[in-house]
Amino acid sequence: MENITKQKIIDSAITLFNTKGYSGTSVREISKMAKTNVSNISYYFMNKAGLQEYLITSFFDSYLNVLEEGYQQLKTMAPKECMVMTVKLLMQYHKEHRHLARFVYREITLDTVLVREVMSTYLTKEKFYWKAFLEEGKRQKELQAISIPMTIVHLKSMISMPFLQAQYLAEVWHYMPYEQNAMEQYNKMIIEWLEQSVFASPSYHQPLAL
């Protein structure tokens, strides 16, 4: 019962934050939409800032868990396959939490103390994981001559796009990132880019036998 109330508060907050913005939404509105008492919000999250922090940190906790799992596979899998698998799992995670993802990605573009903390903890750790994949690829001579930082930035822009800009994709392109087909097409694009522009294809290593 308790968890149902907590989840209702979370869902209502995400919906309102995505339509009226974080600072444009009041605790009263959240409690009204969640059909619960304001005191329940205080009980679970202290206040609106606590709710925001909870949403952002729980998003990145699970996000990093996906990366950590992929990273562990590096011991037994080829870096390219490992990275492709991790990207697919990460896209699945985003798809399952697409409204939360949109809120979190928007909030971290603000210049606040909370955002600075997210940068120096979660996003610095994320950087470590992506670098590990690519550096292992480099060590195994499977990487194109690319800049690792630029490649990670490029990858991150592709991962966040369908969720942060969900409305643009829906209204201008009639593309729905929660639909399985659309998502598969999008994943295919990222994976082709990884296979063709980041990792070297086998033929890259073998000079043509003329």
Add this chain to the structure above:
Amino acid sequence: MENITKQKIIDSAITLFNTKGYSGTSVREISKMAKTNVSNISYYFMNKAGLQEYLITSFFDSYLNVLEEGYQQLKTMAPKECMVMTVKLLMQYHKEHRHLARFVYREITLDTVLVREVMSTYLTKEKFYWKAFLEEGKRQKELQAISIPMTIVHLKSMISMPFLQAQYLAEVWHYMPYEQNAMEQYNKMIIEWLEQSVFASPSYHQPLAL
């Protein structure tokens, strides 16, 4: 004198919107930072919503002007060169208005009436221009076997990344999108992607003479 006041209001609003969010900023705070009277904000922009609309529409008006200029060049230039040139000009425009760009890109992720209007006018027109470049490339058989919508989405994610996620880039990668060197490195990445993954290289057309 009038224009100085108007510009001060605009600059203060962008700064505050990027630190406290749009709805977390009051007209009073804007007027205080701009060292002007609240009545001046009313005079130029009616209210905070008017100011927001002004910022978003003036950003996209100039944005579309850059695309329109590039589009006109399609008559005399090859589609690839024309698209590369337009991307460079667009990145320059973003760099010159990086704080405004960050605000606008964040706001258009909200689900509001204004945002829906932006989608159906500015962003639909933008889609028309990018499609024109790529379809002309296809007609001239200079395009790889790619999905045009996916390619535009991919391009847009790369264009907006350094401005929307400026703070992430600065704090996690020490990359400053307003520095000429950093910007050139980033542009190089987009252009290489366009040249290698979107447009076909000349060798793609000519089978090897064995």
